[in-house]
Amino acid sequence: MHLRTCQECGVTRCGDDSKNKHATAHYHATEHPVISSAEENERWLWCYADEAFITY
Template sequence: MEQDACIHLNAISELKTATKHVCEECVKLGDVWVHLRTCQECGVTLCCDDSKNKHATAHFHTTSHPVISSAEPNERWLWCYKDEAFVTY
C-alpha cells in the first residue's frame, strides 16, 4: 500500500479487519448504520459518515487514530483522516 503523500497510510503493514459486522455504538443507542469502517490502529468497527451517528469520524476526533478501512464486503480501501488521503489495495 504505497501512498507517497501520507505517512499514516504508509505505516499500515497488516490490516485490521472487523470481527463483528455491527457498529457497537449504534447498537447501544438502538440505531442503525449505513456502512461500517474499521480503525486501523485499534481495530474497532464503527459506522460511516453516511450513517446518522458518524461514529467512525467521532472515534478519530476522540482518539486521533488516523486511518480507517472499509469493513464492507468487496471494498478494499483505506482513508486517512489527518491527510485526507485515500488508497485502494
C-alpha cells in the first residue's frame, strides 16, 4: 500500500493500489484535486480534475 497526501488539506490516505482507494475517495468527497506521494524518494503530484501527472 502506498500513501498519498492531499495538497489542499494535508490528509494522508492510501492510494489506488489499496482495496478501498481512500485517496481517490477523498477527492470525490471533497473535490480537493491534487495529491502527492507520501513515499520516500517519490516526488510527484497527481491532479484528479485534469488527470495530469507532474514530477518534480
